[in-house]
Amino acid sequence: MAEVRLTGVNKFYGATQALHAVSLTIEDGEFAVFVGPSGCGKSTLLRSIAGLEEISEGSIHIGDRDVTRAAPSERDVAMVFQSYALYPHMTVRENMDFGMKVNNFPYADRNRRIAEAARILQLEPYLDRKPSQLSGGQRQRVAIGRAIVKEPKVFLFDEPLSNLDAKLRVQMRVELEALHRTLGATMIYVTHDQVEAMTMADKIVVLNAGRIEQVGPPMELYNRPANLFVAGFIGAPAMNFLDVTLADGQAMHGAEPLGPAPENTVHLGIRPEHIALRPAGQGHMAVTVLLRETLGGDAYLYVRTGTGHQLVVRAEGDTALDHGAEVGLDLPPARRHHFAADGRALNP
Incomplete structure (x- = not known):
């Protein structure tokens, strides 16, 4: 696993600036949550760490490596998206195996990784089923399993629970917290739902209009918000x-x-x-x-x-x-x- 360090990150889309001088350190093994309203830059920041967006200025380090200009495949990260993006014609096993097979991982190593991911995510009974035979929560677990088999330094989650109903969201929050404890991995999670942020995070990063408003443990932000925006965003119902x-x-x-x-x-x-x-x-x-x-x-x-x-x-x-x-x-x-x-x- 690895520390993630961002220094002076700016991102422009033409004349529009999406990220403003973002500097942030996420410690090795930490569960950090980026939270904020729609359009605040949280997904852009996550995609920049993944290498799916090229930053305009600044630097990104993962562990002791400067990955600012590295391709996504060279960053040793795994990303789980809002959409499950599973291959419908493949079984659960084949979905988790596909990326490793394409990259010529040894057969025995692939089987070991799939077995371990299935055990952690309780997917062993479903390995031979296709996505159409799974519930929404099971499909999301397969998507997470596909990330686990990569054995990355950093896991990146982009609103992975948004497509689930309320009961499944609660269940998956618990499962993701348990997964973090099991793997001890560095995880960065994006959500607009501050309840998810409060219940899951070691560290919350509150973003607004591409700027970091406050960073800290959930209860620090709850008890000592730095400004009116954080005070009104953290807590449900909102502060009066x-x-x-x-x-x-x-x-x-x-x-x-x-x-x-x-x-x-x-x-x-x-x-x-x-x-x-x-x-x-x-x-x-x-x-x-x-x-x-x-x-x-x-x-x-x-x-x-x-x-x-x-x-x-x-x-x-x-x-x-x-x-x-x-x-x-x-x-x-x-x-x-x-x-x-x-x-x-x-x-x-």
Whole structure:
């Protein structure tokens, strides 16, 4: 396995710049997730590491090798795409064998690699089946198996679970985490789904408009977002934001004082799960319930403040609060996030 190091990577498509001076190190054996909205550059960055896109400026190292201008086949990486891209007329065994056979790997070595990949991915009962006889999750495992048999230094995943239904996505997330522990491999995974990022990653790389906004472990980004963009992107449901003004060091939302805030604060953020419900007339602010979404153990209340701002509050699943109810909200000071006008976090 190997470290992946990017230094000052820029990518232009004509006059359009897709990546802006990206510098990043992914440690040997780390599971890194690139996350961000559509069009943020995460797939372009992954494809640049794979060699499928030629970078305009900068350098890419895999292990101790500079692979900036190396062909994809010379980088010792394996990529799993959103599409399974299996040969429909071949069996599972033949699909995993094809690349090795074309490259003249010894027969015994090919069989060893296929057997090991099938064991790890629990595909042994399906080796003689064709893709049409497999479920979506099994097909994706075959695509991953095709990557495993290459025994690469780095695995690259480009939104591999997007074509699966919700239940299979959860199952495959668990399987991919187990695969990472088994192989101890360096893995880079692209997704727009921040839940996948939070549950799978050792390190999350948040991208926005081709720039890295923040890099760190999932809970670091959750608890200490560097700016307004990361705060709003990491977490589900998203963080609530209130526009505030400062009066004698106090944050004011409309006429309601919310407590002390750092100098230059213009936005106050707090997550739905950190807001405490109080009876009407109590707490930091009064709100009206607009809608209740019941999810079983939890419920989400969509509420409106006196200034017309909408917030989301997590409540117990059996709450009786519903449309029209008047309630109070407590915003615990330790759970608040403060942001300046340019979006940067002001938390100490």
